[in-house]
Amino acid sequence: MSKKKNAGGPRGNGRAQLLVVPGEDLGDSDGMEAGHGVLPISGRLRAVKQGRVRNQGSTISVEPVHTRYIPRPSDLVIGYIEGCTNNIWFVELGAPFNAILPMSLGPGKVEFGGTRSIMDIGDAILCRVQEVEETHSSVVTMKGMGLRKIRSGVVEEIDPHLLGRLIGKGGESLRRLKEETECRIVVADNGRMWIDGELDGILAVRNRLSQISEGGDY
Numbered sequence: 001m002s003k004k005k006n007a008g009g010p011r012g013n014g015r016a017q018l019l020v021v022p023g024e025d026l027g028d029s030d031g032m033e034a035g036h037g038v039l040p041i042s043g044r045l046r047a048v049k050q051g052r053v054r055n056q057g058s059t060i061s062v063e064p065v066h067t068r069y070i071p072r073p074s075d076l077v078i079g080y081i082e083g084c085t086n087n088i089w090f091v092e093l094g095a096p097f098n099a100i101l102p103m104s105l106g107p108g109k110v111e112f113g114g115t116r117s118i119m120d121i122g123d124a125i126l127c128r129v130q131e132v133e134e135t136h137s138s139v140v141t142m143k144g145m146g147l148r149k150i151r152s153g154v155v156e157e158i159d160p161h162l163l164g165r166l167i168g169k170g171g172e173s174l175r176r177l178k179e180e181t182e183c184r185i186v187v188a189d190n191g192r193m194w195i196d197g198e199l200d201g202i203l204a205v206r207n208r209l210s211q212i213s214e215g216g217d218y
Helices: 160-167 169-181 199-213
Strands: 025-028 038-041 044-047 051-056 059-064 076-084 088-092 099-102 124-132 138-141 154-157 184-187 192-196
Touching: 038 059, 076 192, 099 124, 154 199, 160 169, 160 184, 160 199, 169 184, 169 199, 192 199
Parallel strands: 099 138
Antiparallel strands: 025 044, 038 044, 051 059, 076 088, 076 124, 088 099, 124 138, 154 192, 184 192
């Protein structure tokens, strides 16, 4: 999945608020202050939260979007790496709390202290919820068939309660969408989906998502 580069000043300056994901470049840090959800990294401002860019004077911040997803054990989810320690990744799922991904449940064999060399802030991953605490915090795993770091295609979102309309009875609507657009599509339980294919096909999928969000028929 490609990351956007911005050689100019901070994003969101003089424009409508922009939706960004962790790791996204928000502009040059020179003369600017990093607010909530933003870190200065190598002279650039980077989002560490998913949300909308807000520019107040010389301070740029990211306001989290409203969360609607509540994790459940065995859910297939698409998340963004939002931080890491020597042996844990913190994963943003669009839930009230970040999930944790222990090194032991990560992709392949990871040496202690090597988490960032495997997956860094902003990387998108396909994972599965393994445990959920009473507080709704969760543990995710990448041990399992098809679970992986997302390296191609795009990630789109839809309100989780609309997933049924996208998938259809017995998965028929989703199968038809894949055939018509010739795209590979993985729909996750947290309302995110991975789409990979030709540009025309990806745009057709995006159009379908817009129709569903607006309440139109397929």
